[in-house]
Structures are given as structure tokens and as C-alpha cells.
Amino acid sequence: MQPRSYPATTAASRWSHYIKEKKVGEGTYAVVYSGWAIPTPAQKLEHELATDDTGERDEVARDKKILTGVALVCEPDGRRKIAIKKFKIGEYKDGMDKSAIREVKVLQELKHPNVIELIDVFSYKTNLNAVLEFLDCDLEVIIKNKNVAFSAADIKSWMLMTLRGVRHCHANFILHRDLKPNNLLLSKDGELKLGDFGMARDYGDPHRKMTSMVVTRWYRSPELLLGAVRYGYAVDMWAVGCIFAELMLRVPFMPGDSDIGQLQTIFRALGTPTEADWPGMKYLPDYHAFEQFPRNPLRNLFTAASPDALALMESMLLYDPLKRPTAHDALNHFYFRNQPRPTPPAKLPRDVDKAGSKAKEAAGVDPEMHARGKRGNDEDGIDDAHAVRRKLF
Amino acid sequence: MVDPTAEASPQPLPEPYEQCSQYRHWKHSAAELQHLRQKVNLKAAARVRKAVAEQQELTRIPAPEPVCITWDEQLQYCQYYEERIRAYCRKLQFDRFVEATALAYFKRFYLRNTVMEYDPKLYLMTCLFIATKVESAHISLATFLENIHKSPSPDMMIELEFSLSKGIRYEYMVHHPFWPLHGFLLDVQNYISSTHPRPAHEHLFQKLQRCYSRAEQFASNATLTDLTFTHMPSQIGLGCLLAAARERDFEKELEQYLASRFHAKLDELVKLRIALDAVADAVVAQSTKPPIAKEAAAAVFKKLQGCLNPEFDPESPL
Numbered sequence: 001m002q003p004r005s006y007p008a009t010t011a012a013s014r015w016s017h018y019i020k021e022k023k024v025g026e027g028t029y030a031v032v033y034s035g036w037a038i039p040t041p042a043q044k045l046e047h048e049l050a051t052d053d054t055g056e057r058d059e060v061a062r063d064k065k066i067l068t069g070v071a072l073v074c075e076p077d078g079r080r081k082i083a084i085k086k087f088k089i090g091e092y093k094d095g096m097d098k099s100a101i102r103e104v105k106v107l108q109e110l111k112h113p114n115v116i117e118l119i120d121v122f123s124y125k126t127n128l129n130a131v132l133e134f135l136d137c138d139l140e141v142i143i144k145n146k147n148v149a150f151s152a153a154d155i156k157s158w159m160l161m162t163l164r165g166v167r168h169c170h171a172n173f174i175l176h177r178d179l180k181p182n183n184l185l186l187s188k189d190g191e192l193k194l195g196d197f198g199m200a201r202d203y204g205d206p207h208r209k210m211t212s213m214v215v216t217r218w219y220r221s222p223e224l225l226l227g228a229v230r231y232g233y234a235v236d237m238w239a240v241g242c243i244f245a246e247l248m249l250r251v252p253f254m255p256g257d258s259d260i261g262q263l264q265t266i267f268r269a270l271g272t273p274t275e276a277d278w279p280g281m282k283y284l285p286d287y288h289a290f291e292q293f294p295r296n297p298l299r300n301l302f303t304a305a306s307p308d309a310l311a312l313m314e315s316m317l318l319y320d321p322l323k324r325p326t327a328h329d330a331l332n333h334f335y336f337r338n339q340p341r342p343t344p345p346a347k348l349p350r351d352v353d354k355a356g357s358k359a360k361e362a363a364g365v366d367p368e369m370h371a372r373g374k375r376g377n378d379e380d381g382i383d384d385a386h387a388v389r390r391k392l393f
Numbered sequence: 394m395v396d397p398t399a400e401a402s403p404q405p406l407p408e409p410y411e412q413c414s415q416y417r418h419w420k421h422s423a424a425e426l427q428h429l430r431q432k433v434n435l436k437a438a439a440r441v442r443k444a445v446a447e448q449q450e451l452t453r454i455p456a457p458e459p460v461c462i463t464w465d466e467q468l469q470y471c472q473y474y475e476e477r478i479r480a481y482c483r484k485l486q487f488d489r490f491v492e493a494t495a496l497a498y499f500k501r502f503y504l505r506n507t508v509m510e511y512d513p514k515l516y517l518m519t520c521l522f523i524a525t526k527v528e529s530a531h532i533s534l535a536t537f538l539e540n541i542h543k544s545p546s547p548d549m550m551i552e553l554e555f556s557l558s559k560g561i562r563y564e565y566m567v568h569h570p571f572w573p574l575h576g577f578l579l580d581v582q583n584y585i586s587s588t589h590p591r592p593a594h595e596h597l598f599q600k601l602q603r604c605y606s607r608a609e610q611f612a613s614n615a616t617l618t619d620l621t622f623t624h625m626p627s628q629i630g631l632g633c634l635l636a637a638a639r640e641r642d643f644e645k646e647l648e649q650y651l652a653s654r655f656h657a658k659l660d661e662l663v664k665l666r667i668a669l670d671a672v673a674d675a676v677v678a679q680s681t682k683p684p685i686a687k688e689a690a691a692a693v694f695k696k697l698q699g700c701l702n703p704e705f706d707p708e709s710p711l
Contacts, residue, residue, distance in 0.1 A: 009562060054429055054505075055421060062417040066407045094534045095551045096558070098526040105527060105565035108414050121563035123555045128563075171409065201529065202566075208529060 016040040030087045037080040066111045081134040100128050106200045114165030116195040135185035145356030148349040155247045157342035161192035167327035170233045175203045177214040179239035190345030218252050225263050227286035234321030241316030271295025278319040308335040414564040421622045434464035437507035441702045448703045451710050459700040466693050471503050473690035474513045493616040495524035497567040502560040510702045519553040527565045570612040574630035578605045584650045600643050607637035611676040618679050632672025
């Protein structure tokens with residue numbers, strides 16, 4: 001089959017067109033293809049900009065400024081490897097899929113070395129396509145590769161990059177709402193980038209309710225599990241805490257087998273919260289009397305962790321969302337200033353012999369897909385989220 | 394020897410606002426806006442004349458030389474439909490964010506496109522419908538179309554969504570003056586409590602609150618003006634507060650606030666004053682401006698019938 005080619009959306013783009021090569025993955029909401037971005041000949045670009053009097057030059061200059069610090073990896077001939085994410089139509093009767101719009105909306109604004117780069121967007125027939133930088137590895141794959149050992153410095157490096165990406169999102173009032181190792185993508189030079197913004201949304205308006213049906217179950221915070229419809233940065237921080245633990249344990253820290261079971265799993269690991277641990281939890285919509293589990297010191301489970309690492313992890317896994325650190329606080333934690341220094345990205349462990357990807361494939365259907373359940377709908381408000389939940393139970 | 398250039402600091406990090414698409418791609422001075430509108434209009438007019446001539450050759454039906462509408466006629470015509478967007482928002486009870494976002498899409502789209510090719514009656518609905526999705530106030534397409542006068546078919550609506558999205562460069566995030574305005578309200582409150590004696594607080598807070606309510610109306614009016622392109626949302630928010638302060642006898646306090654807040658950066662305060670005055674003048678002018686008369690819009694509509702681009706007409710042989 002002749003590879004398909006699509007022109008860039010703006011004339012003064014540094015890419016003239018994109019070539020779709022082959023399918024590399026398929027999720028519930030999108031199909032991902034690998035491909036190439038073909039550069040606009042320098043002369044043509046110069047001519048385009050020189051003859052333009054509609055402000056394109058200013059725009060290009062402004063675009064350039066925000067991309068300083070973001071490495072641009074190209075082939076010797078100037079082509080750039082890309083991923084094309086083609087969004088499935090979804091509920092066609094309502095036109096363009098709104099989670100696709102939401103993902104594009106968010107990624108257009110987030111330009112940061114630790115956030116996946118959205119290069120362009122185009123539509124073909126009635127499909128929306130996002131042109132993204134190509135990242136073929138993720139943290140889940142590395143965690144699953146039992147041939148590689150992680151040092152404390154490696155874990156610190158991944159945590160640092162994750163938190164930098166998360167801080168950038170939160171500074172733009174955007175919640176990711178689906179942080180998990182599978183969505184922490186890794187570039188060829190070892191840089192970690194947040195990916196899959198399909199659940200992301202802007203936050204901070206106290207008058208707007210949000211759905212609690214977000215975040216893959218094992219990384220879902222207790223306030224979400226109790227049906228909170230007003231929440232904030234702390235839901236992402238809980239997930240980062242779970243990822244931190246998973247990097248040390250090399251298996252998911254709190255793998256609940258169902259949505260109700262997840263709370264039990266958390267309580268078993270961290271102890272059932274008391275009113276003092278989490279004032280106000282009784283007022284959450286789905287609060288009920290919990291089975292009491294004693295609090296076990298995390299030290300018993302994380303025997304090799306340094307005290308500073310444990311302190312940071314514990315703070316991110318506090319029951320009271322208001323007590324969890326912000327990404328900014330976490331980055332200022334002494335864990336990041338103490339020895340060992342974080343490993344430079346280029347020297348981080350790789351998926352040696354592809355053992356990690358094979359392990360992931362062998363597991364068959366992504367077990368996390370099951371844990372994900374149905375995507376929440378912020379608009380439908382609480383009532384609808386409850387309906388969804390009843391169906392799931 | 395120390396090489397002074399060796400220590401040269403890396404490029405300063407961009408300011409948060411510089412990172413958003415609204416700043417990167419939708420910021421224009423008033424002069425640039427006018428230039429752009431003229432240019433878009435001239436190019437479109439040339440396309441229309443060419444297409445009409447081609448159609449004439451094909452059909453052999455003589456057609457009069459089209460008299461194209463001008464850029465300012467388009468602007469007026471669009472302003473008339475911007476009022477319609479507001480009316481629909483009231484009818485469908487959408488909040489001010491949906492309204493402001495829909496208006497921004499409409500303005501952005503017609504900054505680079507012409508009504509001779511894209512019918513604003515259709516695009517205003519599309520702007521509204523996408524805005525409901527973006528601002529998390531989504532309603533089903535069926536419900537939406539039921540409430541719209543002379544609504545297009547659902548299939549057509551989907552095509553329109555893609556066409557509009559392309560026209561706004563798939564940049565859906567729009568920043569409005571409402572949040573910054575609220576932030577300034579809180580900041581002025583803080584300023585009052587920290588600088589005035591306690592007995593004066595209650596009185597001043599009440600004045601501030603009245604001032605804020607008026608400023609909110611101004612901010613809502615600002616979304617109808619070109620301020621969306623020319624100024625930052627925070628400048629618009631503060632400018633609205635200034636305009637309201639002038640009306641509600643709060644100017645002295647607000648001036649003191651500004652001076653104390655920016656006293657360390659005098660040149661910046663001067664620049665800020667210029668921007669704020671421009672905003673305040675524009676929002677006051679907008680609130681006293683009569684809406685575009687139906688007759689004026691009808692006149693443009695009539696003229697438009699003679700200069701529609703046949704390439705965009707599905708029934709044209711082209």
C-alpha cells in the first residue's frame with residue numbers, strides 16, 4: 001500500500017507534509033501510526049516568511065521561543081520520526097469526539113521537555129489526527145524488564161522528570177488524570193515525557209463539577225474512589241506516589257481487583273484513615289463505614305528505600321488531599337538535593353533485549369485497560385457518574 | 394582570565410502567557426488587524442471574481458460582474474451575528490465561558506476567512522457547539538439543533554466542525570478576562586485589609602464589590618471587541634476594573650493599589666497604564682455602542698447574495 005501523505009496545517013510550518021507508515025498500536029479511543037514529518041525546503045520557508053505580511057514571522061518567532069530546551073531529533077536528511085494518532089469517531093451522533101478535542105486543546109498549550117510534543121493537527125475526511133513526537137518506549141516496559149536493575153539514582157531521575165512534567169501541567173491549570181507508568185513515555189535519549197492526555201482537563205473553577213471516574217484504578221486516589229466531584233492537583237500527586245512505589249517494588253503497589261476492592265487494597269497497605277488523618281472524608285458522596293486495617297510502617301515493605309525517598313513517597317500518599325505536596329513542593333523536597341544525584345537521562349536503563357515489551361505483550365490484553373473502566377464524563381455530573389458506577393459493579 | 398561570555402545565562406524561560414496559543418498565534422495590534430482584514434478581503438474578492446467568471450464560461454449564462462463586500466462591511470455583518478451568539482447563549486442557558494469561547498472562535502475564524510465563502514449563520518452555531526464541548530458544558534447535538542432556528546443537518550454540522558477547527562488552527566484553549574478579574578478583586582481586598590484601618594474595611598469592601606459587579610459586565614462586553622486580539626486577559630480584567638472604578642467612585646483607591654503594587658517597576662507601570670486606559674476606553678465605548686441594526690445587516694446580506702463564491706455552493710457546476 002502506498003503510504004498516505006497529509007499536508008501541514010499552516011503554510012509557514014517547518015514541515016511540509018506528514019507520511020503515515022504503519023500501524024503501531026490501537027487503543028479504545030485512537031489508532032496510532034508511525035510515520036515521518038517531511039521538512040519544508042529551507043528556501044521555500046524563507047520565501048514564504050519573507051513575502052508574508054500577515055504576521056506569520058512573529059508567530060514563528062514566538063513558537064520558536066517556547067520550544068527552546070526541547071530537543072529536536074531528526075534524521076540526517078532532516079526528516080523527523082513521528083507518531084500520528086488518529087482519533088476514533090466515538091459517538092458520531094454528537095460530531096467531533098469531545099475527548100479528542102480536549103486532548104488536542106490541552107497539548108496545543110503544553111510545550112515542555114517532559115511533556116509529549118504535539119507537532120501539528122490535521123483532519124482527513126471526518127477524522128481528527130494529532131501529529132506527535134515518536135516515543136516508542138514507556139516506563140511500564142522498563143519496569144517489566146526483569147533483566148535490568150534500577151539504582152536509587154535511576155529512580156530519582158525518572159521521578160524528577162515526571163514531577164517536572166506534572167508541575168508544568170499544573171502550572172497551566174491542567175490535570176492529567178491518568179498518570180501511570182504506561183503513560184510515562186521515554187525518548188531514545190532517555191528523556192521521560194508525559195503522554196496520553198485523553199483524560200486531561202483544566203481545573204480550578206470551584207463552580208464546575210468534575211467526574212470522579214478518572215485515573216486507572218490502581219493509581220486512583222481515595223477521594224476519587226469516594227466519589228469527589230471537586231478535586232485538584234492532589235489526584236495526580238497520588239498517582240505519582242503510586243508510580244514512585246512501583247519503581248521501587250517493580251510491581252504495582254496497590255493493584256485492586258475492582259473499584260470497591262481498590263479502597264480495601266489501599267487501606268490494607270496504608271491503614272484505614274481516621275477522622276484525624278483526613279478531616280471531612282465523611283462528607284464525600286460515597287463514604288461508608290470501612291473495615292479497619294492497622295497502619296503498617298511502609299519501611300517494612302520498602303526495605304531498601306532511603307529515608308528521604310520514603311518520606312517523599314509517604315507525603316504523596318497521604319489520605320488528606322490538602323496535605324499532599326504540590327509538584328512544586330515535591331521538587332523542592334530534600335530527596336532531590338541529597339545524594340545520589342539523579343542519573344543523566346542518556347544513562348538510564350533501557351529495555352534490554354526488548355524483554356520488557358515482550359513481557360508486556362505476553363501478558364496479553366493490557367491488564368490496566370480493565371482497570372480503567374469507562375471514561376468519565378465531566379458534563380454528565382454526579383448523577384451520571386453514579387449510573388456508570390452502578391453498571392460497573 | 395574569566396571569559397564574560399562563558400557565563401552568559403541561557404535564554405530566559407518564556408513567561409507562562411507567552412506559551413499559550415492565544416499569545417503565539419492570535420495576538421495582533423489594531424493596525425495589524427485592520428491590515429489582515431483588508432488583505433483577506435481583497436484576496437477573497439479576487440477569488441470570487443475568478444470563480445464567477447469560470448462559472449459563466451461553463452454555464453454560458455451571463456452574470457453581472459460581482460460587487461464584493463468590503464472588509465468593514467464584513468466586520469459589521471459579523472458583529473451582528475456575534476449578538477446572535479449571545480442571544481443563543483441566553484436562550485440555552487450557557488455560562489459566560491461558553492459564550493466568550495464561542496465568540497473568540499467566531500472572531501478568529503473570520504479574521505482569516507470571508508463571509509463570501511463561509512456563511513456566518515452556520516459558523517456561529519458551530520462555534521457555539523464546539524465551545525460547549527471545550528468548556529465542559531456539552532449537550533447532545535440533537536438537543537442543540539432542536540433549539541436552533543433553521544438548523545443544519547447533523548451530517549452538515551460535523552463537516553462544519555472540522556472546517557471551523559481548521560480555521561482556528563485546532564487551537565481550542567481560549568483565556569478570558571474573568572479569572573484574572575477575580576484575582577485582582579482578591580488582591581485589591583488584600584491590599585485594603587493590609588493598608589487601611591479596620592473600621593474602614595467594611596465600607597471599602599462594599600464599594601469594591603459594587604465596582605467588581607460592574608467590571609464583570611465590562612469584561613463580558615470586552616469579549617465582543619477586538620481586545621481579545623490586542624490585549625492579554627489580565628490586562629483586560631484589570632482595565633475593566635479601572636473602568637468600573639471610574640464609574641463607581643473607587644478610582645482613588647484603585648490608583649493607590651496600582652501604585653503600591655508596581656512602584657518598584659516604574660516604566661512597567663507607565664506601560665501598564667497605557668494598556669489599561671486603552672482597555673477601559675474600549676469597554677466603555679462598547680457598552681454605549683448601539684447594537685448593529687437589523688437593517689444594516691440585511692443590507693450587507695443583500696449585497697452578499699451578488700458576491701458569494703460559487704465554488705462554495707454545492708449546487709454550482711464548478
